[in-house]
Amino acid sequence: MEITIGIVEDHSEFRNSLVFLISSFTAYQVVWAVGSVREAMDNKEPVDIILLDINLPNLSGIQGIPLFKAKFPGQKIIMLTIQDDEESILSAIKAGADGYILKKTSPQKILEAIQQVYEGGAALTPMVAKQVLALFKPKKAVKVTHTSLTPREKEILTLITQGMSTLVIAETLFISIQTVRNHIKSIYEKLHVHSKAHAVAIALKEKIV
Amino acid sequence: MEITIGIVEDHSEFRNSLVFLISSFTAYQVVWAVGSVREAMDNKEPVDIILLDINLPNLSGIQGIPLFKAKFPGQKIIMLTIQDDEESILSAIKAGADGYILKKTSPQKILEAIQQVYEGGAALTPMVAKQVLALFKPKKAVKVTHTSLTPREKEILTLITQGMSTLVIAETLFISIQTVRNHIKSIYEKLHVHSKAHAVAIALKEKIV
DNA sequence: AACAAAATAACCCAAATGGGTCATTGTGAG
DNA sequence: CTCACAATGACCCATTTGGGTTATTTTGTT
Numbered sequence: 001m002e003i004t005i006g007i008v009e010d011h012s013e014f015r016n017s018l019v020f021l022i023s024s025f026t027a028y029q030v031v032w033a034v035g036s037v038r039e040a041m042d043n044k045e046p047v048d049i050i051l052l053d054i055n056l057p058n059l060s061g062i063q064g065i066p067l068f069k070a071k072f073p074g075q076k077i078i079m080l081t082i083q084d085d086e087e088s089i090l091s092a093i094k095a096g097a098d099g100y101i102l103k104k105t106s107p108q109k110i111l112e113a114i115q116q117v118y119e120g121g122a123a124l125t126p127m128v129a130k131q132v133l134a135l136f137k138p139k140k141a142v143k144v145t146h147t148s149l150t151p152r153e154k155e156i157l158t159l160i161t162q163g164m165s166t167l168v169i170a171e172t173l174f175i176s177i178q179t180v181r182n183h184i185k186s187i188y189e190k191l192h193v194h195s196k197a198h199a200v201a202i203a204l205k206e207k208i209v
Numbered sequence: 210m211e212i213t214i215g216i217v218e219d220h221s222e223f224r225n226s227l228v229f230l231i232s233s234f235t236a237y238q239v240v241w242a243v244g245s246v247r248e249a250m251d252n253k254e255p256v257d258i259i260l261l262d263i264n265l266p267n268l269s270g271i272q273g274i275p276l277f278k279a280k281f282p283g284q285k286i287i288m289l290t291i292q293d294d295e296e297s298i299l300s301a302i303k304a305g306a307d308g309y310i311l312k313k314t315s316p317q318k319i320l321e322a323i324q325q326v327y328e329g330g331a332a333l334t335p336m337v338a339k340q341v342l343a344l345f346k347p348k349k350a351v352k353v354t355h356t357s358l359t360p361r362e363k364e365i366l367t368l369i370t371q372g373m374s375t376l377v378i379a380e381t382l383f384i385s386i387q388t389v390r391n392h393i394k395s396i397y398e399k400l401h402v403h404s405k406a407h408a409v410a411i412a413l414k415e416k417i418v
Numbered sequence: 419a420a421c422a423a424a425a426t427a428a429c430c431c432a433a434a435t436g437g438g439t440c441a442t443t444g445t446g447a448g
Numbered sequence: 449c450t451c452a453c454a455a456t457g458a459c460c461c462a463t464t465t466g467g468g469t470t471a472t473t474t475t476g477t478t
Contacts, residue, residue, distance in 0.1 A: 093342050122338035126330020132341060133331050136302045150424060154279040155250075162272055163407025166464075172268060174247070179426050185467070186424095194466070195434090197405035198372025204413040359454060374434075388456050394437075395454095403436070404464090 002026070003118050006047040007033035008040045008064070009080070010056050014103070018051065018080075021107050028114065037064035046072035049114050052097075054081040054088055062088070065095035076117045080110070089131055099123030148190050156183045161200050211235070212327050215256040216242035217249045217273070218289070219265050223312070227260065227289075230316050237323065246273035255281035258323050261306075263290040263297055271297070274304035285326045289319070298340055303414070308332030357399050365392045370409045 005028055009015040015033055022028045031047050034040050037059040040050070050068055054061040061079060068075055078099035079092045092100055098117045101110060102125050113123035124132060149157065159169045166184065170177040184196070193199045214237055218224040224242050231237045240256050243249050246268040249259075259277055263270040270288060277284055287308035288301045301309055307326045310319060311334050322332035333341060358366065368378045375393065379386040393405070402408045 098339070098342070116335035119335065120339070121335020122333075122342050123335060124331075124333060124338050124342075126325035126328065126332060129331035129333050129338065130307070130329070133302050133307075133333075136299070136344075151280060152425065155276055158275045158279055160406055161275075161410045163402055163404065163410055165404065172247070175425085176427055178428055181465080182427080183425080184465090188466080193372060195372065195374065195405070196465080197369055197409045200406045200409040201370045201372055201413065204410065361455065376434085384455085385457055387458055390435085391457080392455080393435090397436080405435080 002029040003049060003114065004029050004031045004047040005114070006031055006040060006044065006050045006075075008035070008037060008050065008056065008061065009033070009053045010035040011053075018110075022111070022114075025111065028111075037061070037067065040064070041067055041071065046075055048076065048118055050075055050077045051080045051114075052077050054079060054083055054092070062091045062095055065092065065097055069096055078113060078117055078123060084128055084131065086131055086135070089128060090135065093132070100128045101125045102128065149187065153183050153187050153190070156180060157187055157199065157203050160184070160196055161203050211238040212258060212323065213237075213256040214239045214323065215249060215253065215259045215284075217244070217246060217259065217265065217270065218242070218262045219244040220262075227319075231320070231323075234320065237320075246270070246276065249273070250276055250280065255284055257285065257327055259284055259286045260289045260323075261286050263288060263292055263301070271300045271304055274301065274306055278305055287322055287326055287332060293337055293340065295340055295344070298337060299344065302341070309337045310334045311337065358396065362392050362396050362399070365389060366396055366408065366412050369393070369405055370412050 005022055007015055007018055007030060009018065012035065015035065019030050019033050022030050032040070032044050034044075036056055041064075052061045052064060052068075056064070059067075061081070065077055068077060076098040077096070078101060079097045080101055080103060081088065082103050084102055089100055099113050099122055101113050101123060105113075105125055109125070116123045155173075156169060159172060164172065166180050167177055170180045173180070184199075187199060188194060191199055191202050193202060214231055216224055216227055216239060218227065221244065224244065228239045228242050231239050241249070241253050243253070245265055250273075261270040261273060261277075265273070268276075270290070274286055277286060285307040286305070287310060288297075288306045289310055289312060290297065291312050293311055298309055308322050308331055310322050310332060314322075314334055318334070325332045364382070365378060368381060373381065375389050376386055379389045382389070393408075396408060397403060400408055400411050402411060
């Protein structure tokens with residue numbers, strides 16, 4: 001059985017090449033291809049996958065996501081767009097998109113994305129994936145000074161932030177506990193602290209580690 | 210110029226097949242392949258991409274991420290693992306992994322992931338990507354683990370993250386140092402830690418303060 | 419070759435911490 | 449009115465930590 005596809009893309013030229021591309025494989029069947037969310041919502045049968053542009057007249061693709069999901073919850077939605085800004089990506093993901101790929105992505109990759117989403121996964125182009133992962137990381141701190149820590153000191157500070165005691169750190173690094181203590185003393189001087197707890201606080205807040 | 214690769218994988222059989230796979234392409238060069246984070250940190254030259262297993266003896270792959278990043282910030286890290294649980298994925302991403310692919314992924318896809326990450330993107334297998342996207346969707350009662358801290362305990366934990374000693378906290382709150390110590394003990398039990406440093410790390414990373 | 423920095427290691431001592439146990443008081447939910 | 453729990457306070461003991469000093473070896477840079 002073929003995977004059924006719906007396309008919402010206002011640029012007719014690109015829309016036609018998508019239809020041509022996808023239809024050239026017997027595994028996929030483009031059931032409908034329209035230029036706006038309104039048309040798509042209008043008496044169109046459910047499909048497995050919807051390729052949805054973001055920049056659309058009237059209702060944007062992102063606004064359209066909840067509408068499609070509401071009408072036929074089983075439909076998977078892949079955003080197909082030229083925009084890779086954080087705002088768009090985040091909005092689409094929150095709205096429930098199952099994929100987010102850029103239009104400049106190769107035809108082969110687009111087909112691959114359809115297949116992946118159909119199989120229950122999510123499809124993200126590498127650059128989009130990178131931005132999505134970046135959303136999980138806390139905003140970049142100032143990270144002004146403190147670069148005076150030596151590599152070994154940074155390493156030990158990292159282990160401290162993982163909750164290790166001095167002894168465990170020594171065993172982990174295969175060095176004497178005395179040596180670890182000396183490094184810790186140096187770290188304290190450089191960070192102007194007098195305890196592990198404070199060092200961890202500074203390290204995590206100032207993003208040294 | 211070849212893309213240089215480092216591999217950290219304790220299962221020697223799988224490690225060898227990875228080396229064999231990657232080395233069979235002239236575009237990639239496996240510079241080193243070891244069985245633990247410690248070996249990798251030990252006199253190993255920087256590479257473009259590190260393939261890093263999660264389940265490792267001693268230091269886990271996730272604990273290793275910040276160490277690698279600290280030593281050579283330019284190195285990209287791809288987690289290569291059998292685990293696709295939310296916990297592992299989230300930890301790895303927060304720690305700064307650039308890719309997260311499952312071991313059962315086809316050899317071609319592994320090579321593809323290396324190429325994508327080398328080009329500045331992020332590599333996620335579809336099923337992992339799906340779980341990552343799911344993390345953005347609203348869900349309830351995840352923080353139950355830490356909401357058990359009483360108001361006073363949260364207050365004291367906050368002061369600990371400011372670097373205060375037990376005595377200073379007692380003076381600040383106008384209560385006995387013994388009382389503060391008792392609260393700290395309760396905090397340790399609830400957070401499953403055994404030191405201020407670890408408590409601070411958990412508090413800041415989990416944003417419970 | 420000379421020098422500085424980093425990493426290694428050891429010693430001492432006082433203070434802080436972690437881990438138990440026990441007890442009193444107040445407060446809110448049944 | 450109980451009952452659980454939060455908050456308060458105390459004692460003991462072993463371990464860890466913080467702070468000071470000194471010293472050797474390695475490494476990188478003039």
